[in-house]
Amino acid sequence: MRWDWIPEYADKLISGLWLTIELLLVCATLGFLLAIPIGLVQVTGPRPLALLARGFCTFIRGTPLLIQLWLIYYGLGSIFPSIDGIRDSFLWPYLRAALPYAIFAFTLSVAGYTGEVMRGAFAGVPKGELEAARAMGMSPFTVLRRVWLPRAVQNVFPTLAGEFVLTLKATPLAATITIHELFSRSTEVRQDTFLTYEPLLLVAGIYIILTGIIVVIFRWMENRIPKPAQA
Template identity: 60%
Template sequence: MSVDAPVMTPPARAPSWLKPHRIGLLAVALALVIAATLFMRWDWLPRYYGLALQGIWRTIWILVVTCALGIMLAVPLGLAQAAGPWWLAAPARGFCTMIRGTPLLLQLWLLYYGLGSLFPQFPWIRHSELWPYLRQAWPYAVLSLTLSYAAYEGEVMRGAFAGVPRGQLEAARAYGMSRWKIFRRIWMPQAFYRALPTLAGETVLQLKATPLVATITVVDIYNVAGRVRQETFITYEPLLLLALVYMVITGIIVFLFRRLESRIPVKIG
């Protein structure tokens, strides 16, 4: 028996995903797209073009702001649950359970209708500088989406903080680092690396939660599609385009997180 079997090196050819049946499927997909452009009605597009761009911008804006604020809240929430004393851990866990146990739509409506009906009863709120903002819908949308993201990510960060090996923290302490420095240089970065793949998925989920804000009159891209539907009585075309927009944004999020993940220098065990 020969010891070294000849290694088969396949000759360079088309990329591995391009198999014969895929060409057929791509042709079917292309035919569907062409049929959609030819036989469906797109004449409303030029009229709503500006509004749609504005809506996309607002969707992305809400997504970015709520994710940034949410993760800032999630780190202390996770830390309190993973390493905090019981009087910090218990409220943090209670907050996460409460938010994760009720639908986001309910929270959104509670804040918007509840607080919205409560605030005007206090004259000092009505005369404060913030009143012009509190009368609009978007602060409530941002608040409830932020709280929701914070609660889900607080749970993720709890696991990530708890998953960092003890030895790393002990080594840092042996080097004489202060507690804050240990947190900043060792604990936090390692926890983030661990949480990153989960955070990517959660951010996509957050994107998919943003259309809910349309129910409280924030004009995001979903709301624009609804308006097109109401004003022109065209049902499917705006919804299909809407689905496409969300898929593209999802693709961008996944791509960005993959870039971020590839920057992690070493694989941690």
């Protein structure tokens, strides 16, 4: 095996790695923030919104992410240029780039999967805890912020770590819409050097390291979450 190509392509691989990490962090954060109301509304209603949220989760979980990504990129990407004045607006530099569409697609994917997780998490919080909080005079928003949401997140924290890892492993799909993340950079190396296994093995090793870091961070955070008192 040959590894003498690494110094020549180190800068490209590092830039691809940073773009992968940025894509992961942005989409996972935005997706989780969207998943909270998506999960909550399925438990609390109103029914029309609950059905809409359930349908969204069903669509996201029932269709491949690659298809979702292409529908958004080739769908919205072809609609925006036809809108009058859009090419002259400040939005055009962003709308003609591939990265915003990838962020949108990955964010919706995270929201769909995690929204279903949060639905079960909200439903699994003991009703007695919520009733006790209301009896203390807390407003609905305060109950959500101080009791319901923290307890729900605590119940599914390991699952959220798994969703984070799955999102990381899905980022190579962004290469299909010309985003130069880590996998895309490894493809450039393979095309230039005609090496097949070495670039793929290097990228696989990097993903394993990133996964290990994510698992360690989530376990550290999980250990710092106060455990509920046992009766």
